[in-house]
Amino acid sequence: MILVAALLGGCAVGPDYRTPLLATPAHWSRTGGVTTAPPTLPRWWARLHDPLLDRLVTEAVGGNLDVATASxxxxxxxxxxxxxxGALLPTIANSDSARLVNGTNSLSAMPGGTNIGTPSSSVGSNDAAGLYQAGFDASWELDLFGANRRAVEAAGYGIDASDENLRAVLMTLVGDVASNYVQARGYQARIALARRTALSQDETTKITRNRLAxxxxxxxxxxxxxxxAATTRAFVPTLEAAYAEAVHRLSVLTGRPPAALADRMARPGPIPTPKLPVPAGVPADVLLLRPDVRLAERRYAQSTAxxxxxEAALYPSVSLTGNIATSGTKLGDLGRNSSISWSLGPxxxxxxxxxxxxxxxxxxxxAQRDQQFLAYQxxxxxxxxxxxxxxxxxxxERSRNGLLATSTTAYRQAASLSQSLYRSGSSSFLDxxxxxxSLYSAEDALLQSRVKIVADYIALNKALGAGWxxxxxxxxxxxxDADTGPHPAGAIPLRRAAP
Incomplete structure (x- = not known):
């Protein structure tokens, strides 16, 4: 039997996993603004050249609760x-016992064992004597058809899946930190624009009041x-609320209370500008670079195992079991005058x-394997x-930004000319x-477009698999944990009875 087990030791039932080959397009459908060079993913956010953003990303990785959960x-x-x-290895357990025996008893071998010792001394029927036993039990499942090995294989894929899940969480986290940071800077710029415009419109109001007089x-x-002027100024509270919400999200992403970053973000900073074009590589790169795709593939591999x-549970299983025990009426007899029994067999x-x-x-x-394969696809x-x-x-958005820049320049010239003509009495106040x-709308749209370009840049890097x-x-x-070893149990609080 042992020889047969050794011969079958390498046998395993069930399908062996092979990485599926999925067809992908040869190139991206839109190549404007990107290159087919391999994506430059490490520390992609650093190419926005914002030191505070760099620090916030690092702090978020160390403090984010989703990252801690994935870890x-x-x-x-x-x-x-x-x-x-551990299931592939033999198990050995120690069994010790001590009890009192009444009456005349003679120690004998354990059932199924062989008595190679001498009987113990007898005791009177009204006397009590100690009976001490010590021994070891061992067992080993031979895993003829690979049930335990498939379990190890699945657990190994599980490690890979957990690693990829952590990378996917980090990818999402870094992108979210960058997105909320850019949104906050965009709101700050729009707030400043609304205030500047309102002040300019106040000057127009002052001129109009003088002309009325x-x-x-x-x-x-x-x-x-x-x-x-009042309408323009009314935009400020709405923008300030949106800015505060962005800062709150950013703070929570770093594992802090919502208002923790209010002071650090209070000083306005420029909207980060990405370096374009972006190396996007080829579509097949996402199979290797996207952690969520690799996570789905590892889960598919795990379900295959x-x-x-x-299937191994359909086949017979063989275990080798054995034990050895010694017993005596005195604790010191376990190593000398004792009965020894043993057993061994499959x-x-x-x-x-x-x-x-x-x-x-x-x-x-x-069916679960099929689901994971479909999830991978x-x-x-x-x-x-x-x-x-x-x-x-x-x-x-880059094309739109260029048009918005042109319109903003034109509206700025128109506003300046209309003010001059109005002061000279050559134009109506409606102009x-x-x-x-029109100038305020164009400038505000231009700022939003700049934020949108950075947001699209961030989304592209996330889509390519860029992360931490x-x-x-x-x-x-x-x-x-404290007090993990054996220790007195703490007092259990009693519930107060209802009156």
Whole structure:
């Protein structure tokens, strides 16, 4: 039997995993503004040249709660792997006992064992004597059809999946930190623009009031000028609320209370400007660079190994079991005057009738494997879509930004001319109102477009798989237990009875 087990030791049932080959386009549909050079992913946010953003990204990696959760899952996966490996090894347990025996007894070998010692001394029927036993039990499942090895294989894929999940969380985190930071800077710029414009419109109101006193303007002109300045100033509270929300999100992403970054962000800074064009590589790169795609592939591999684990349960299992024990009436006799018993032999377990449970378990594992394969395909398509969307959005926004810059320049000239003509009495006040309103709208749209370009740049880097490439502590637990060894149990608080 042992020889047969040795011969079958390398046997494993179930499918062997092979990485699927999925067809991807040869190139991206839109190449404007990008190059086919390999993506430059390490520390991509540093190319925005904002030192505060660099620090916030580093702080977020160290303090974000989602990252800490993903790190704990890495530790869990590694422990699960060690647990699965332990099933491949023999188990040995020590068994000691001590009890009192009444009557006349003679120590004998354990059932199934061989008595190679001498009987112990007898005791009277009314006397009590001690009976001490010590021994070891051992067992080893030979894993003929690879159930435990498939479990180890699945656990190994689980480690890979947890690592990729951590990278996916980091990818999302870095992108979210950069996005909220840029949004906050954009709101600051729009707030400053609204305040500057309102002050300029206040000057127009002052000029109109003087002209009204001189009889060269109407009360309607003064009312329109006052109303336009107030309307522009009314945008400020809305923008300030949006700015505060962006800072709150940014603070929470770094693992801090919502208002923790208010002081550090209070001083306005420029809207970061990305360096374009962006190296986007080829579509096949997402299969290797996107952590969420690699996560889906590892989960598919893990589910494939579990199919083999379920199929192995259909076959017989063989275990080698053995024990050795010694007993005596005195504790000191265990090593001298004692009875020693031992047993050794194989145990064969054959699943004859389980009511279809084992075959159903195989069908469940196969269905779960199919789900993971489809999830992998879906993740690839989603990744390709993310890149295509980001490329299209970035390309169109750059074109739109150029047109907005042209319109802003034209409206600025128109506003300046209308003010001059109005002061000289050569233009109506309606022309001034229209020019100022159009200039403010164009400048605000230009700022939003600049933010949108950076947001598309961030989205493109995320879509390509850019994330954190530094070290992350996955070894230190979040909760440090105290008094973990045997110790007196604490008092259990009693619930107060209801009156």
């Amino acid at each position: 704990a899952r890495v530790r869990e996966a590694r422990a699960s792997y060690r647990q699965a490996v 001189a009889g060269t303007a109407s009360a309607a002109d003064l009312a329109n000028a006052t109303g336009q 579990r199919v083999g684990q379920a 145990t064969l377990t054959v699943p004859i009738f389980k009511g279809g449970k084992l075959r159903a378990a195989v069908d469940i594992a196969q 879906a993740s690839v398509l989603a990744a390709l879509k993310d890149v295509e969307d980001a490329l299209v959005s970035l390309g169109h 001034v109102l229209t020019a100022e309103r 490439d530094g070290d992350v502590d996955v070894l230190t637990p979040e909760v440090i």
